[in-house]
Amino acid sequence: MGKLIDGKELSSKIKEEIKNEVKGFMIKPCLAVIQIGDDEASNVYVGAKEKACNEVGIYFKHLKYDVNVLEKEIINKIIELNNDEYVNGILLQLPIPSNLNEQRIINHITSGKDVDGLNDINVGRLNNNKEGMIPCTAAGIIRLLEEYEVPMEGKNVVIVGRSKLVGKPLISLFLKKDATVTVCHSKTENLSDITKTADILVVATGSKWLIGKNDIKEDAVVIDVGVSRVDGKIYGDVNTDEVKKVASLITPSVGGVGPMTVAMLLSNVIKSYHKMNKTTN
Amino acid sequence: MGKLIDGKELSSKIKEEIKNEVKGFMIKPCLAVIQIGDDEASNVYVGAKEKACNEVGIYFKHLKYDVNVLEKEIINKIIELNNDEYVNGILLQLPIPSNLNEQRIINHITSGKDVDGLNDINVGRLNNNKEGMIPCTAAGIIRLLEEYEVPMEGKNVVIVGRSKLVGKPLISLFLKKDATVTVCHSKTENLSDITKTADILVVATGSKWLIGKNDIKEDAVVIDVGVSRVDGKIYGDVNTDEVKKVASLITPSVGGVGPMTVAMLLSNVIKSYHKMNKTTN
Numbered sequence: 001m002g003k004l005i006d007g008k009e010l011s012s013k014i015k016e017e018i019k020n021e022v023k024g025f026m027i028k029p030c031l032a033v034i035q036i037g038d039d040e041a042s043n044v045y046v047g048a049k050e051k052a053c054n055e056v057g058i059y060f061k062h063l064k065y066d067v068n069v070l071e072k073e074i075i076n077k078i079i080e081l082n083n084d085e086y087v088n089g090i091l092l093q094l095p096i097p098s099n100l101n102e103q104r105i106i107n108h109i110t111s112g113k114d115v116d117g118l119n120d121i122n123v124g125r126l127n128n129n130k131e132g133m134i135p136c137t138a139a140g141i142i143r144l145l146e147e148y149e150v151p152m153e154g155k156n157v158v159i160v161g162r163s164k165l166v167g168k169p170l171i172s173l174f175l176k177k178d179a180t181v182t183v184c185h186s187k188t189e190n191l192s193d194i195t196k197t198a199d200i201l202v203v204a205t206g207s208k209w210l211i212g213k214n215d216i217k218e219d220a221v222v223i224d225v226g227v228s229r230v231d232g233k234i235y236g237d238v239n240t241d242e243v244k245k246v247a248s249l250i251t252p253s254v255g256g257v258g259p260m261t262v263a264m265l266l267s268n269v270i271k272s273y274h275k276m277n278k279t280t281n
Numbered sequence: 282m283g284k285l286i287d288g289k290e291l292s293s294k295i296k297e298e299i300k301n302e303v304k305g306f307m308i309k310p311c312l313a314v315i316q317i318g319d320d321e322a323s324n325v326y327v328g329a330k331e332k333a334c335n336e337v338g339i340y341f342k343h344l345k346y347d348v349n350v351l352e353k354e355i356i357n358k359i360i361e362l363n364n365d366e367y368v369n370g371i372l373l374q375l376p377i378p379s380n381l382n383e384q385r386i387i388n389h390i391t392s393g394k395d396v397d398g399l400n401d402i403n404v405g406r407l408n409n410n411k412e413g414m415i416p417c418t419a420a421g422i423i424r425l426l427e428e429y430e431v432p433m434e435g436k437n438v439v440i441v442g443r444s445k446l447v448g449k450p451l452i453s454l455f456l457k458k459d460a461t462v463t464v465c466h467s468k469t470e471n472l473s474d475i476t477k478t479a480d481i482l483v484v485a486t487g488s489k490w491l492i493g494k495n496d497i498k499e500d501a502v503v504i505d506v507g508v509s510r511v512d513g514k515i516y517g518d519v520n521t522d523e524v525k526k527v528a529s530l531i532t533p534s535v536g537g538v539g540p541m542t543v544a545m546l547l548s549n550v551i552k553s554y555h556k557m558n559k560t561t562n
Contacts, residue, residue: 103409120405127404127449128384154470162456168408171452171464175443178468180475183452187459189435194461 002247005223007140010147011259015056018266022057029273030059031089031115031265032081034074036096037067046093052262058269061087071100075108082110088276089115089269112275115268118164126172133268138169140260141202141223142177148249150200150221152177158198160184160191160211160237166204166225174200191215203237211238219248225257283528286504288421291428292540296337299547303338310554311340312370312396312546313362315355317377318348327374333543339550342368352381356389363391369557370396370550393556396549399445407453414549419450421541422483422504423458429530431481431502433458439479441465441472441492441518447485447506455481472496484518492519500529506538 022029031053035046046062053060063077074092081087090113096102106114111121117133125132145152157179161167167183174181184194186205192215195201203211204225216222226237236253244250251257273279303310312334316327327343334341344358355373362368371394377383387395392402398414406413426433438460442448448464455462465475467486476482476496484492485506497503507518517534525531532538554560 103411120409120411121401122405123408124401124403124405127408128401128445130384130401154468156470156475164409175464175466178466180463180465180469182461182463183456184461185456185459187435188461189437194437 002222002244002250004244005144005148005249005251005256007144007251007257007260008255010144011263014143014263014267015052018058018270019056021270025057025273027086028057028059029088029269030061030086031091031269032061032063032087033091033093034063034065034077035093036065036069036074036100039095042093042095048262049091049265052266053269056266058266067097071105074100074105078105078108082108082113085276087113088272089113089265091116091265112272115265115272116165117169117268123164123169126169129172129176133271134173134264135165135169136264136268137166137204137225137257137261138173139264139267140257141166141170141225142173143264144223144251144257144260145200145221148221150249152179152200155179155199156182156197157200157202158182158184158195159202159204160188160195161202161204161225163204166202170202205237207237208235209237209239211243213239213242213246216243216246218246220246222247222250223257224251224253227253227258283503283525283531285525286425286429286530286532286537288425288532288538288541289536291425292544295424295544295548296333299339299551300337302551306338306554308367309338309340310369310550311342311367312372312550313342313344313368314372314374315344315346315358316374317346317350317355317381320376323374323376329543330372330546333547334550337547339547348378352386355381355386359386359389363389363394366557368394369553370394370546372397372546393553396546396553397446398450398549404445404450407450410453410457414552415454415545416446416450417545417549418447418485418506418538418542419454420545420548421538422447422451422506423454424545425504425532425538425541426481426502429502431530433460433481436460436480437463437478438481438483439463439465439476440483440485441469441476442483442485442506444485447483451483486518488518489516490518490520492524494520494523494527497524497527499527501527503528503531504538505532505534508534508539 050060081090090109107119117135122132157174159167162185195215200221202223206226206228208228224236224238331341362371371390388400398416403413438455443466473496481502483504487507487509489509505517505519
């Protein structure tokens with residue numbers, strides 16, 4: 001029977017460390033979140049970020065725009081925030097209305113404040129193995145594996161999903177750990193044959209219970225990132241109850257990767273704060 | 282018996298097209314190559330680039346520096362070339378002396394003229410599936426596979442080697458083609474088990490005959506990028522004579538990927554020329 005990976009506990013530990021560190025700062029670190037429209041899920045996610053910031057003493061600046069806002073207005077605000085010496089992190093809450101050019105907007109966020117790690121420069125730096133901002137969910141997954149002392153060097157890692165938030169950055173992060181990395185997605189033929197070769201399997205697709213007990217190797221480490229809502233109930237990409245009988249370590253659908261994403265976001269804000277204030281961390 | 286992939290022929294075709302196109306330009310496109318030191322292999326590679334430029338009518342500006350040149354001097358020259366409206370491509374010939382910061386120098390090349398596709402922004406753009414400059418060898422491999430009508434969607438692609446010139450950019454390029462991509466390297470355990478799953482195998486390590494006939498699946502497509510010199514003789518990463526009996530398509534060690542790299546470089550210079558002169562291509 002596999003052991004559960006407790007993302008909530010590690011996330012609390014990280015938040016506690018940040019909280020203690022921030023107590024010693026004269027000026028509060030500040031995260032600015034730009035939200036466009038009134039998407040219900042986005043409201044929940046933004047709310048969770050605000051709550052976490054409040055917990056640790058990071059000032060939360062919520063900039064909420066009407067769904068019809070012009071791209072130019074958002075970009076002007078970003079330029080203003082880039083130049084604001086009291087703002088350490090700028091985040092564009094996704095998704096945004098499809099008439100706006102998401103990547104073009106994100107590329108206006110200066111690299112040091114791009115706490116989601118999504119602008120071209122940060123993506124390039126990660127790919128080039130240079131220091132930069134790393135997308136929070138991907139960073140959180142690596143941090144969890146480190147915490148649980150999961151060996152990565154030479155191991156077969158299979159990632160299902162190739163999003164810029166999770167799958168793509170994980171390729172670079174796992175290669176840096178000297179793992180052998182395979183990326184699968186909706187067009188992959190015989191997915192199960194491939195997932196069964198994984199020592200570490202990361203699933204980030206948003207398809208309810210895509211992975212069952214017949215899709216994994218005995219004693220694999222299984223990280224479930226996906227969230228999908230079916231008939232008002234929330235499901236992961238992994239059928240945890242079934243898979244945990246075969247896996248050695250597995251994240252629960254709730255309290256696994258999710259809390260780590262927020263912890264890594266706070267951690268990126270602090271990283272920027274130190275850089276901007278030339279303190280050490 | 283596998284068919285040989287003729288990179289020389291396709292490269293000649295591309296160069297012929299460029300030559301015809303350049304004939305219609307009033308001002309010649311220009312490629313500036315910065316070489317530091319007098320490395321023998323670099324002299325050969327720079328010479329090949331010069332020859333190719335001359336063949337198609339691209340003006341070749343060779344800037345050769347002493348091995349003791351200061352980084353600042355190189356960067357100042359790059360800034361000058363960035364601002365020069367007659368220079369369309371800037372390339373830093375690698376390797377450079379280890380006391381100089383390679384990536385920092387490359388990041389000074391403006392993205393549009395970064396014809397090697399190595400600066401952080403171009404790397405990020407490729408990763409984010411946005412238009413930009415693509416590293417020449419990687420682009421050349423995809424072009425060869427397209428020319429030979431090799432299906433990529435849903436196929437298992439195995440890349441051996443994770444360099445920024447070949448392996449890393451190929452991950453993004455093959456994912457864009459909807460292939461399932463596995464990246465192996467020196468730390469990969471049981472390499473042969475993995476290469477045997479490949480429908481398309483790309484080997485870019487510089488280890489003589491790393492791949493033999495027992496390492497591939499029947500009818501695989503095999504792309505050999507590596508070059509190594511043992512006792513004055515040049516070898517590929519693939520034991521071609523042996524592997525071609527099992528593969529369906531295979532590049533020869535000479536006249537396979539090599540000529541494509543140069544053709545893609547010329548093609549990137551022309552791409553920049555069009556962009557700078559707002560002509561269409």
